[in-house]
Amino acid sequence: MPPKVIGPKRALSIELLLFFAYCFFSASWMVGSIVTTDMAQEFGVYTIPSSVNNAISAAKILGNFVAAWILLKLGPKRTVSLSCLLICAVVVGAFSTSFPAFILTRFLLGFGGAILMICMTPYVVYCFEPKQQPIFIGLNNAGPNTGNLIALLSVTAVRGWLGSWRSVILFYGIFSVVFLVLWLFVGRGYPIAEKAKEETLSSTVYRYRDGLREPFLYKFLFTMTGRLVMYTVMLYLFPLHPDFTVDAQFISLMIALTGIPGTILGIVLAKKLKRQITLFRFSGVAQSILFFAMILTNSAVLATVCAILLGFVIFISTPSLFTLPARLPGATPQKVAVILTLYWTGAYILQMIIYAIVVHLANTVSWTVAMMFTALYSLTFLVGTFLLPDFDRPAKQPPAGTSPQDGTAP
Template sequence: MIRKHVIEFVIFMTYALFAMSWVAGNMMTKDIMSFYQVEGVAAATWMTNAITIAKIIGNLIAAWFLVKLGPKKAFAFASLLVVAGAAGAFASNYPLYVFSRLVMGFGGAFVIVYFNPIVVNYFTPEERPIVNGLNAAAFNAGNLFALLLTGSLVSQLGSWQNVILGISVVSFVLLVIWWFISEDFELSGPKNAVGEVEKAYTFKDGVKDPVNWLLPFAYSGLLFCYISVFALFPMIPTFAVSSQYLASIMIGAGMVGTVVGIVVAKRYPLRLPIMRWCGLAMTGFAALMITTSSPMVATASAFLAGFFLFVPMTCLVTLPQELPGMNPGRITIIFAMFWSISYIIETALMYAAGVMADQTGNISIAATFAVACSATLFISTFFLPETGKKKLHSVAPAKA
């Protein structure tokens, strides 16, 4: 196997295991709260809030660590923070446990930003849609691992602490592999005609670039709707089928959508049409999912919503990599802003949904709001630049 393929496996699994630890922790909330003798929904939310806060801050400072440490050490440091989530298994009180999740959240925030400079450095433009599609599905894969394995792991390992330790041990093995196969590489762009290195792309440059605000806007609504399926929908009893079933269907469909998205991005040269119409279809099927009274229609709609949610993700992640003059340093800044701003908007939208539900006394309005917000992907395609290029077909000269 080529070294770059091993590197891709390591970075994919590192983030997938981070996601697995995050979701598994949420699934074991009752056991964890009982262990620390903590009560209340607000207290329980701190386990997720700590990771969300870490991702918002961590995404922004990830670029600084990359420049200071270099790619090899920066990703190793990020992986070490993910492994440090194991400290939660030894925490003597609930605040220390929450702090361990905060540390792990920083690791996950760094890892997802470092995906892109690693991909840009090691893979050709022709290879990137496949790799981007896989990396976009890393969190979903970890989510699926958690849903499928957490129950059996608790039974086999005996406690929630051992489950967290077990996931961290596998993450540590990946860290060791990374250290021995990775290398540092140049973050700046190629030299110009006179042999000078291109000027570094800074956060100041990133803030001035409109595309760096449009990209997180495009994704934020999808992110909010996706998280709402797990955070808000379980509180709503009026769906045709249980929210847990809808969530499982969407996750499975997302895995199928990821594969289709990779194929489509490879075969179809333009990015915006795929993002536009898949985004519109996702919003439409999600709306049907929460409004229908038919279990069969709700199930089919959940599958199609999950499918069309993940089909355009490869294009969304590939688009900024195809911007003119792209290099590992610039793509790091772009995705540092992308993930941080996306989570800031998602957090604000989630709070707004809660306020709307409280003020109206109707929790269902939160689901409607979440689905409506998913239209951000569709809307953004009318303002984002098209980076894909149609292939020109040569025409044979006419015979005399």
């Protein structure tokens, strides 16, 4: 681990600033999705344009893929500064004069958000002790949900106050500008790797090719892709559902809202549970049952209850899941950054493809078919929980009468 150069108080300030910067990135993404209909009609687009969200997903693919490289080249502080600056492109989007120009600003928004997300966990690994890391990794993973919740709870009032979709987007974008300025004063960097001679540098810096040889990467990607697609559909597409049993935006709000107490409990469980894999499997079974029940029922009450419980069971396992890269053997900030870079790159490639299919089904077949397709794809999470490593498995005891060092009789 590189030497510590950030004190505890500064570390906490950095963590909170990164958290809120990502919250308002997510809020801007959510608000852009909510005002999609108004924006599309102004630009003469009269179907649900998946390109609004896919521009962000495409940017996240590119941003995630190059994030660890940018982190290595620019250093942590300047990399976060770049990411926050790119997120501020949402402000420019409020003044777009054409649909392609608006999509470009969404691309830059997503690119900045992707880089920022990759920077957050390495800062936790560097700044905090292992016993504290689940708390702050859990907090970071609550950032997207918190931002979505901020948007869902406030956007109606903000639209009523400001009127046009442009003013609404600008309102949320200004917060990102504020966080950029604060970071320039509060942010600090840290050494990427321990000091090493030039000829041994390759052994001290974990590179992309090392990450691609890590079996955990592929198991984690398979597991999480179904949950990511389901959550993205429910938060960004589902609010546009015109004929659901309950108001669709209310259902999305319930999932986001109950994710907050779910995350808090998840942070506690990440520290308390002796076997995290049990929590993952429970979450997978409950998620599958609740999601299928929610989309198939004709009962408004049952759909609402399922949405409330769904947000909860998703997020009780999320803090523990994202501690797994930091628990890999030989984990350093750079290794965690590379693993997460490759994971999120693959995850968003799959998400963009599947999300486009879901939007196509909703536009051309029916919302019911689109939601059923989403539910079936979400089952990768349940299956994947049986593939993930169990870092908490008790070590096997040697047979009685043998030496634990070499397995021979004493």
